[in-house]
Amino acid sequence: MFRDLVKANRSYRGYDGSYQIDREKLLSYVDLTRYAASSLNIQPLKYHIACEKEEVAKILPLTKFAARLAHLHLPHEGMNPTAFIVICQDKNLAPNIASFQRDVGIVAQTILLAATEDGLGGCMIGSFSLAELKKTLNLPENLEPVLVVALGRPAEKIVLTDMKEDGEIGYYRDENDVHYVPKRALKDILC
Template sequence: MLKELVIKNRSYRGYDPKVRLTRDDLLDLVDLTRYTASSVNEQPLRYYIAWEKEEVEQILLLTMWAKALKDMQLPHPGKEPAAFIIICQDMNISSNTTRFQRDVGVVAQTMLLAAVEKGFGGCMIGSFYKPQLKELLNLPEGVEPNLIVALGKPAEKVVLIDVGEDGSTEYYRDAEDTHYVPKRSLKDLVLEAK
């Protein structure tokens, strides 16, 4: 079952606009993060949740998606996410951002796997206008946004393929807007003694 969730957990960049997420949906995802590991158990991460349409639209304007697809606007108009969770670090607890990068990845993946289990999907967004986002969200002093997780009901096709002979891992879209994601083989990942 976990393998199925991992495979379904793609970076979705197109969502069904008719399906909204609620505050409770987002709180359920954030609640799971309380049970994940944290470096030296300091637990400095905090979460800003946004589900109301106007605020989601404002946050969307501060994000940059799919840099490998330079000539394409994603999400496409009308396919925007229904919600965002912004993963922040409370610098008053710890200002060591390097130590907690692992924590950010762990909680983001945990939330996304839970979203998939509920029939939703998402995308981690590391490219965003940080000062403008801090101002928009009116974050408390010392709380810094580190990663944005977009969420919604996926409305696009994502296909996993093997990395080709050229070795390229660049994702791409075809004329039907199907998103292809090359993945390395297991034998390419495992390091063994010779």
């Protein structure tokens, strides 16, 4: 059921490092993005797929996971994602990066829902070293990385909870490393 798929699509920060995602599966996720909505139908987004261990290892230190849990080093040792899809904007097609952020969210969610349906998981990462990533991937000047999507087989437990009485919505981990994500109630998001 679609509701279950949406609820299962979490921001994972721990993966089974022994599970490799093959390039064909990643290509199938990117192929789905061609059918997603795009502002003015310009379709300025391009994708760099990384699933080779060496390239994944070069990208990982250029990303930052779980800013709210800065005291933890996530992912934990041995629990790294095994693939990345780097979403880039082709500035030759659309020079204004800000104008297409909606498109970026739509395609990232499309990729993650497809991965979730396959029993995989991922995390949208907006905090990354732009210049270093562009250099590492040897991207041409016109391609600007705008979002990094980490992917792999999830190896952590994430629990959705109701927002606390004090209104705190920050995610947190307990002593067993279970990740809790408070959510606002439906009544709290209606205008």
